[in-house]
Amino acid sequence: MALFAVQYTYTDDADRVAIYRPEHREHLSELHREGTLLLSGPLGGGPGGLLIVTADSEEDALAKLDGDPFKREGVIIDRVAREWTVVIGEVPGA
Numbered sequence: 001m002a003l004f005a006v007q008y009t010y011t012d013d014a015d016r017v018a019i020y021r022p023e024h025r026e027h028l029s030e031l032h033r034e035g036t037l038l039l040s041g042p043l044g045g046g047p048g049g050l051l052i053v054t055a056d057s058e059e060d061a062l063a064k065l066d067g068d069p070f071k072r073e074g075v076i077i078d079r080v081a082r083e084w085t086v087v088i089g090e091v092p093g094a
Contacts, residue, residue: 004061009078010047
């Protein structure tokens with residue numbers, strides 16, 4: 001297993017984001033409890049988020065996030081996964 005940084009870009013429709021945010025956060029909390037998602041939070045500078053997940057590949061990282069209600073409801077308009085190597089510091093649960 002490796003670490004992957006997944007960047008979400010959200011729609012500009014703030015109402016749509018707000019409607020599905022509780023379900024999105026509950027889903028991500030479940031992934032965190034099972035150890036798939038290590039860190040998650042919004043990015044500054046525009047609507048989007050950054051998630052750190054454990055996976056075998058970029059494709060696997062995105063597949064593990066396919067159940068996100070934000071994806072189902074079209075809140076996420078783009079997702080990019082890239083392998084991430086920690087050089088300094090430690091990631092909780094990694």
